Each structure stands twice: as structure tokens, then as C-alpha cells.
Amino acid sequence: MKRAAALASVLLLGASTACGADRNDAGGPGTPHGTPPPGGVEVNATVREWRITADVQSVPAGPVKFSTANLGTIEHEFVIIRTDYPDGKIPLDGATFSEDAPGVSSPGEISEFKPGTVGETVIDLEPGHYQLVCNIEQHYHNGMHIPFVVQPA
Ligand SMILES: [Cu+2]
Numbered sequence: 647m648k649r650a651a652a653l654a655s656v657l658l659l660g661a662s663t664a665c666g667a668d669r670n671d672a673g674g675p676g677t678p679h680g681t682p683p684p685g686g687v688e689v690n691a692t693v694r695e696w697r698i699t700a701d702v703q704s705v706p707a708g709p710v711k712f713s714t715a716n717l718g719t720i721e722h723e724f725v726i727i728r729t730d731y732p733d734g735k736i737p738l739d740g741a742t743f744s745e746d747a748p749g750v751s752s753p754g755e756i757s758e759f760k761p762g763t764v765g766e767t768v769i770d771l772e773p774g775h776y777q778l779v780c781n782i783e784q785h786y787h788n789g790m791h792i793p794f795v796v797q798p799a
Pocket residue numbers: 721722723780781782785790
């Protein structure tokens with residue numbers, strides 16, 4: 647949402663074959679990800695029906711680059727939610743939850759992106775409890791959420 651969303655980009659999967667287990671491809675041509683923000687960290691995540699994964703469950707506060715692959719068959723989004731609600735327990739308002747309800751806020755997201763693509767965004771995160779979710783109708787209810795913690799730097 648807001649300013650962070652403007653930084654989000656979507657890349658085609660397969661255009662990033664240089665990004666393998668070896669993260670040592672920073673800056674090379676044709677390597678759209680694998681480059682953490684200065685002083686920050688990168689989180690590699692996936693979305694699909696009806697599951698979200700991330701390669702780390704916590705990061706230090708500061709700039710965090712999310713690179714999220716859509717491995718499903720339909721569009722998904724990837725929303726960073728700050729909340730103290732337990733994982734999966736944010737109260738729904740119909741088929742989604744309000745991202746600015748009491749006790750819920752979103753410092754950023756990758757808005758809906760297509761199957762077979764990778765979305766990216768860099769977000770400056772403060773210490774706290776978070777969830778990484780898809781808030782398309784019914785997707786949170788169907789299981790697209792995981793807990794995420796930002797530690798004091
Ligand atoms: Cu979804």
C-alpha cells in the first residue's frame with residue numbers, strides 16, 4: 647500500500663535463472679533479484695493456493711527486500727501486516743479483513759501478480775509481530791498467512 651507499493655515490481659519467473667543457491671550474483675546483468683538493500687536483508691517467499699512460504703521467519707529491523715514467486719494458478723497478492731493477532735486469527739469482515747482495522751496495519755505489499763511471475767518490494771520494517779498474507783477474498787481464510795517477526799536491529 648501507499649508509497650511502498652510504488653516500489654514494487656513484477657518480474658517474469660524464468661528470467662531470473664541466475665538466482666540459484668549461489669546468491670553471489672549481485673549487480674550482474676540479467677539478475678533482477680538476489681541483491682539485498684544496503685544494510686538490509688532479503689526474504690524469498692512463495693504464494694500459491696492456499697499457502698505462503700518464506701525462507702526466514704524473522705529479520706532485523708530496517709529495509710527488507712521481499713522477492714515473492716507466484717507458484718499458483720491464479721493471481722495472488724503478498725501483504726505485510728503488522729499485528730499482534732495470532733497467525734490466521736485476524737477478524738474477517740466478510741471475505742477479507744480490513745488492513746487498517748484496530749490492531750492491524752500494513753507497511754507495504756506486492757499487489758496482485760500473475761502465476762509464474764515474481765513480485766518484489768523493499769519495505770522499511772519496525773520491530774514487532776507481523777503476518778505475511780494474501781488478502782484476496784477468501785484467501786486468508788483458506789490458509790494464505792504465515793507469522794513473521796521483526797527483531798530490534
Ligand atoms: Cu491469494
